[in-house]
Amino acid sequence: MPYRTFQIANFTSAFVWAWALLVFGDFGFAIVTWLMGDPI
Numbered sequence: 001m002p003y004r005t006f007q008i009a010n011f012t013s014a015f016v017w018a019w020a021l022l023v024f025g026d027f028g029f030a031i032v033t034w035l036m037g038d039p040i
Contacts, residue, residue, distance in 0.1 A: 001009075
């Protein structure tokens with residue numbers, strides 16, 4: 001794979017991973033908060 005193509009794919013992948021972890025982390029935090037009964 002050419003260097004430039006690899007860098008674009010790597011950069012995009014980093015943003016996708018960051019988005020996915022933030023979304024699932026927020027969802028998981030909401031579930032834990034709900035289970036503990038604390039109002040948000």
